Amino acid sequence: MNWQASWIWGDGEQSPRNEWRCFRSVFEAPSMGTNTASLKITADSRYVLYVNGTQLGRGPVRSWPFEQSYDTYEVGHLLKAGEANTIAVMVMHFGVSTFYYLRGRGGLLAQLEYGDGTVALTTDAAWKTSKHEGQHSRSPRMSCQHAFAEYVDASAWDAEWIGREFDDSGWRNALELGPAGMEPWTTLKPRDIPMLTEEIVHPVRVESLVRYKSFQLSAAIDVRSALVEGSEDHSNVVELTGFVASSIRTSRPARATLGFLASGECLNALSVNGETIGMDRLYGSQPERYVDVELKAGDNLLLVDVSGGMHTGKLQIGVYAEDADELAFATPLSRFAGQSTFCTVGPFDFVVNLDHQDRREIDRELGGYKELLGSVKQAADLEKYVDSLRPIDLKYVSEADVFSECVWKKDRADIAVPAQLQNAVIPNGDAAIVPVYEGYDTEILLDFGKEYSGYLSFEVEAAEGTVLDWYGFEYMLGEYRQDMFGLDHTLRYVSRSGRQSYTSPVRRGFRYLALTVRKAEAPVKIHGITFAQSNYPVAEVGRFECSDPLLNDIWEISRHTTKLCMEDTFVDCPAFEQTFWVGDSRNEALVSNYLYGVQDILKRCLRLVPGSKYQTPLYADQVPSGWSSVIPNWTFFWAIACSEYYEQTDDKAFAVEMYDHIRYTMDHYLLKIDGSGLFNVKGWNLLDWSPIDQPNDGIVTHQNVFLVQTLRVAVAMGRLAGDAEGSARFGEAADKLAAAINEQLWDEEKQVYIDCIHADGRRSTVTSMQTQVVASLTGVAQGERKSVIDKYLIQPPEHFVQIGSPFMSFFYYEALAKVGEVKLILDDIRHNYGNMIAHGATTCWEQYPNFLENRANPDMVTRSHCHAWSSAPAYFLGRETLGVRSSAPGWSVVEIAPVPCGLEWARGSVPHPSGGRIDVSWKADEATRTMSINVTYPSDIRMIVKLPEGYNGEIKERKLERI
Structure with a gap:
C-alpha cells in the first residue's frame, strides 16, 4: 500500500480523555471513472464512516498500535459523479488503556483511490474538524475492560453534520501529525477478516412499566x-x-x-x-x-x-x-x-x-x-x-452516575402495561406513548427475547431537554433482576425538540433494555427501537437435533452464545468485557469449527498473541491489552490451539510461522523449571473458578501437567518446521517434567495427584477433580495410576473439589470421551446446562451457580450470562453424538462413529474446512441393538463410517462432487 495520506487530529491534547472528534472533507468526483473507488481508513481509537450521509462502516479491528490495522471500503456506488461528495468520519478516542486497546494518541488516516490507481483524496490539513459538542466527555468509565459510558445532548449538536449540505465553515482545519508509519502506528496492516455483520433485531415485548424516584x-x-x-x-x-x-x-x-x-x-x-x-x-x-x-x-x-x-x-x-x-x-x-x-x-x-x-x-x-x-x-x-x-x-x-440512577428505585410503583405501549416493539407500528407522572421518572423495560451484541438505535418524539436513560442488562427471572454492577454501559440521551433518531456508536451486549424518561414536560412517543446485532459473518452450516428436546435447546443456546462471542476476535462475553482472553479462544475455536467452519478469525487471534512479548516473554493472557497479565495455562492453550489449527486446516505454512513464537515462549517457560525439576512461577495460576489449591506462588500441578502437553505440541510443531534440535530438546524437557510430576506430585496414600506444593514447601491437602482430569487428559498419568484416576472421572468422589465452571467441564468432557464415557458427558450436560435452561437462559453461563461471587446472593446464578468458553455442548454433541471427527490434518480423513447413549435418533451437519459439509442422520433401537446411518459428504474426503460396538445395521453414503 502506497500511503500518501497524513495522520490528522485537532488541536488540544494528543490523547484526550473520551473525546469524540468529527472530520469532514468535501471533494468533487469526476463525471466518469468513479464506479470503482476504494477508501482505506484507520483511526485511534475507533471510527464510524459516512459517505454522502450514508453510514458505511465501523472500525478498526483491535490491534497492537505497532501493527495498526486499516480497513478498505468500496465506495464507488455511493459517489455522485460530477458533483460534490462528502466523506465524514467520527473518531472516538478513548484516552485510556482498556482490555482491548492500548493508549496511543488521537488520529485519523484515510485515502481514497479510483480504480485506475489515481489518489483522489487523502487526510491532510485541508480536512475540517470539530469536537462533537453534544458528547459529554466526562461520562464515567464503563469498567476497567471498557472505555466510557455514553452521554449525548442532541440539542447541542447538528445531526446533519454527515451530509453534503452541512455548513462546516465554523469548523477548524485539521492538524497534520505526520506520515503513515509514524509512531505509535509504525506498521500499518490491512484488515485480515471480513467486515462484521449488522443484522437488525427488535424487542419482542414490553416487560414492565414502573414509576419511581431515584437519587x-x-x-x-x-x-x-x-x-x-x-x-x-x-x-x-x-x-x-x-x-x-x-x-x-x-x-x-x-x-x-x-x-x-x-x-x-x-x-x-x-x-x-x-x-x-x-x-x-x-x-x-x-x-x-x-x-x-x-x-x-x-x-x-x-x-x-x-x-x-x-x-x-x-x-x-x-x-x-x-x-x-x-x-x-x-x-x-x-x-x-x-x-x-x-x-x-x-x-x-x-x-x-x-x-x-x-x-x-x-x-x-x-x-x-x-x-x-x-x-x-x-x-x-x-x-x-x-x-x-x-x-x-x-x-x-x-x-x-446514570447507572446508579437507573438501578436505585425509591417510591416504586409497578403499573400494568397499556396495550398501546406494546407498540414500542412493533416495527413500523403506531407510536408508543410513554406516560409521564409528576414528580416521578418512568421506566419501561423491553425484552429482546434473547441476548444480542451490537449497536442501539431509536427514533423518538420528545420536548427539548427530556432525558432518556437507556440501560441494558442480561438477566431477570420473575421479580429478580440482575443489575450489572461493575459494568456501566448506560446511554444518557438529552433530547432536542421534536422527532429525532439516534444510533449509538458504542457496542453493548444485553437481553433486557430499560428506558427511563426523566424531566419530561409531556409524554414521550417512541417510533422505533432497533438493535444491530454485530458479529463475525458466519453461515449457519452446523446443525444438530435429536430425540431429546432438552439437548436440542442446549445445543441452540451454545450456538447462539458462540456467535455472539465472535467479534473481530473471539471474545469472552459480549457485555462485561468483550475481551480476547487467549485461553478461552482455544475451546471457542473447537466449538466454532463444528458450527461455522470459519478460520480467519482464529488465525488472527493466534497471530495477535506473540505481540505481547514486549510486555512479557511468557505472553499475556488477554491481547491486545493494557493489563500486563499472565495466566500460564492460557499461553499453553494458545500453543495447543496453534497445533489444533494445523490439524483443522492442514496449513503447514501457518504452523511453521507459529512455531517460531511457540519456541520463543517455551524457551522462557523452561527457565521457570526449578531445582526440583518442576515448573514454579509467580503468576495468576488459574484453571477453574472453584476452591482448588492453585496459589499464585508455588508449584501448581495442573500447570505443570499442561506444560508437559504444550512441550509435546512444540515437538510436533518443530518437526513440521524442520527444527530437529528444538523438537528433541522440547521432547526431553517434556519427559523430564512428566517424570518429576509423577515422582513428586502423586500422593501414594491417597491415590491422587495433589493440587500443589506451596512456596514454603507445604504439600497441598486439597484434592480436586480438576487436577485428576488434566492428568488423565494429557497422558501424564500412565498405567495403574491412570486406571485409578479414570475411575474418579466416572464417579467423582464427593470429598473432591468439584468442577466449578463450564470452561473446566470442556476438559472433563474431553477426558471422558477419551475413556469412552460419552453417556456421562450427556448426563452432565443435561444436569448443568439443563439448569441454565430451567432458569430461562438463552445463552450459556460463565459459571455454575452458588460459588465464589454468587454465594452472597442465592438468586445470582452466574456473573456473565453469555460466555463462549461455556459452549462445549455444540462441540461434543457434534463430535460424539453425531460421531463426526477428523482423523487426519485438514479433515482429509473423517470418521463417523455415533454413540447413541439411549437416544432414538439424531441428525445434523458439520462444516468441512475445505468447504461443503458433512451431513449425518441416524436412528437407533437400543432394544434390538440396531442402527441405520446416512452420511453425505464431499467426494474428496476419505470417509470411515462405524456402527457402535455391539450394534448391527445399515450404512448409506452419498458423495457430492466439488466444483
Whole structure:
C-alpha cells in the first residue's frame, strides 16, 4: 500500500480523555471513472464512516498500535459523479488503556483511490474538524475492560453534520501529525477478516412499566486516575491509600440516603460532618451499600476512604433527600472553588501491581493515613494535610452516575402495561406513548427475547431537554433482576425538540433494555427501537437435533452464545468485557469449527498473541491489552490451539510461522523449571473458578501437567518446521517434567495427584477433580495410576473439589470421551446446562451457580450470562453424538462413529474446512441393538463410517462432487 495520506487530529491534547472528534472533507468526483473507488481508513481509537450521509462502516479491528490495522471500503456506488461528495468520519478516542486497546494518541488516516490507481483524496490539513459538542466527555468509565459510558445532548449538536449540505465553515482545519508509519502506528496492516455483520433485531415485548424516584444527586469519580498519575496508560491493578472529599450542599436540614453502587472498590469507610461511619453501619449487600444520615442546612463534609486495590477505581455516589429543595456537591475548600467539587487527600502511598509478581506492600502508616478519618471533623481540618490536598480535575468527575440512577428505585410503583405501549416493539407500528407522572421518572423495560451484541438505535418524539436513560442488562427471572454492577454501559440521551433518531456508536451486549424518561414536560412517543446485532459473518452450516428436546435447546443456546462471542476476535462475553482472553479462544475455536467452519478469525487471534512479548516473554493472557497479565495455562492453550489449527486446516505454512513464537515462549517457560525439576512461577495460576489449591506462588500441578502437553505440541510443531534440535530438546524437557510430576506430585496414600506444593514447601491437602482430569487428559498419568484416576472421572468422589465452571467441564468432557464415557458427558450436560435452561437462559453461563461471587446472593446464578468458553455442548454433541471427527490434518480423513447413549435418533451437519459439509442422520433401537446411518459428504474426503460396538445395521453414503 502506497500511503500518501497524513495522520490528522485537532488541536488540544494528543490523547484526550473520551473525546469524540468529527472530520469532514468535501471533494468533487469526476463525471466518469468513479464506479470503482476504494477508501482505506484507520483511526485511534475507533471510527464510524459516512459517505454522502450514508453510514458505511465501523472500525478498526483491535490491534497492537505497532501493527495498526486499516480497513478498505468500496465506495464507488455511493459517489455522485460530477458533483460534490462528502466523506465524514467520527473518531472516538478513548484516552485510556482498556482490555482491548492500548493508549496511543488521537488520529485519523484515510485515502481514497479510483480504480485506475489515481489518489483522489487523502487526510491532510485541508480536512475540517470539530469536537462533537453534544458528547459529554466526562461520562464515567464503563469498567476497567471498557472505555466510557455514553452521554449525548442532541440539542447541542447538528445531526446533519454527515451530509453534503452541512455548513462546516465554523469548523477548524485539521492538524497534520505526520506520515503513515509514524509512531505509535509504525506498521500499518490491512484488515485480515471480513467486515462484521449488522443484522437488525427488535424487542419482542414490553416487560414492565414502573414509576419511581431515584437519587436527586449523583456522581462517579475516577479515583484511580485522579490519585495515581499514569494510570490511564495501563490497565494494571493499582493499590493505594487515600481519601476523596466533597461537601453535600442542601438548602435546609434533611434526612438523606447515601448510596455507593460500585463493584466493591473505593469504599472502606466514610464520615459525614466528622462522624465516622464504618462498614458495619452500611446496609445492603455488596456491591450495593447504603447509609442514612442527617444533613444540616448548608455544606456537609463528606470524606470517603477509597484505599485498597482497584482495577477500574471508580467511586459511585448517589444522594437522596426527600425534604431537600436543592442538593449539590460543593468544594469543601474555598481555595478550590471553580476548580472542582471534589478533592483528594493523598495518595499517601501507592503501588502498581504487575500481575501477581513481586511487589512492595502499601505502607498504611505514611502521612497519618490511619488517623485522618477520625481527626477531620470539619473542612478546615483538611488544611492539616495541605501537602496531600488536590482538587480532582473535572475530567475525572462525571456530571451524573446514570447507572446508579437507573438501578436505585425509591417510591416504586409497578403499573400494568397499556396495550398501546406494546407498540414500542412493533416495527413500523403506531407510536408508543410513554406516560409521564409528576414528580416521578418512568421506566419501561423491553425484552429482546434473547441476548444480542451490537449497536442501539431509536427514533423518538420528545420536548427539548427530556432525558432518556437507556440501560441494558442480561438477566431477570420473575421479580429478580440482575443489575450489572461493575459494568456501566448506560446511554444518557438529552433530547432536542421534536422527532429525532439516534444510533449509538458504542457496542453493548444485553437481553433486557430499560428506558427511563426523566424531566419530561409531556409524554414521550417512541417510533422505533432497533438493535444491530454485530458479529463475525458466519453461515449457519452446523446443525444438530435429536430425540431429546432438552439437548436440542442446549445445543441452540451454545450456538447462539458462540456467535455472539465472535467479534473481530473471539471474545469472552459480549457485555462485561468483550475481551480476547487467549485461553478461552482455544475451546471457542473447537466449538466454532463444528458450527461455522470459519478460520480467519482464529488465525488472527493466534497471530495477535506473540505481540505481547514486549510486555512479557511468557505472553499475556488477554491481547491486545493494557493489563500486563499472565495466566500460564492460557499461553499453553494458545500453543495447543496453534497445533489444533494445523490439524483443522492442514496449513503447514501457518504452523511453521507459529512455531517460531511457540519456541520463543517455551524457551522462557523452561527457565521457570526449578531445582526440583518442576515448573514454579509467580503468576495468576488459574484453571477453574472453584476452591482448588492453585496459589499464585508455588508449584501448581495442573500447570505443570499442561506444560508437559504444550512441550509435546512444540515437538510436533518443530518437526513440521524442520527444527530437529528444538523438537528433541522440547521432547526431553517434556519427559523430564512428566517424570518429576509423577515422582513428586502423586500422593501414594491417597491415590491422587495433589493440587500443589506451596512456596514454603507445604504439600497441598486439597484434592480436586480438576487436577485428576488434566492428568488423565494429557497422558501424564500412565498405567495403574491412570486406571485409578479414570475411575474418579466416572464417579467423582464427593470429598473432591468439584468442577466449578463450564470452561473446566470442556476438559472433563474431553477426558471422558477419551475413556469412552460419552453417556456421562450427556448426563452432565443435561444436569448443568439443563439448569441454565430451567432458569430461562438463552445463552450459556460463565459459571455454575452458588460459588465464589454468587454465594452472597442465592438468586445470582452466574456473573456473565453469555460466555463462549461455556459452549462445549455444540462441540461434543457434534463430535460424539453425531460421531463426526477428523482423523487426519485438514479433515482429509473423517470418521463417523455415533454413540447413541439411549437416544432414538439424531441428525445434523458439520462444516468441512475445505468447504461443503458433512451431513449425518441416524436412528437407533437400543432394544434390538440396531442402527441405520446416512452420511453425505464431499467426494474428496476419505470417509470411515462405524456402527457402535455391539450394534448391527445399515450404512448409506452419498458423495457430492466439488466444483
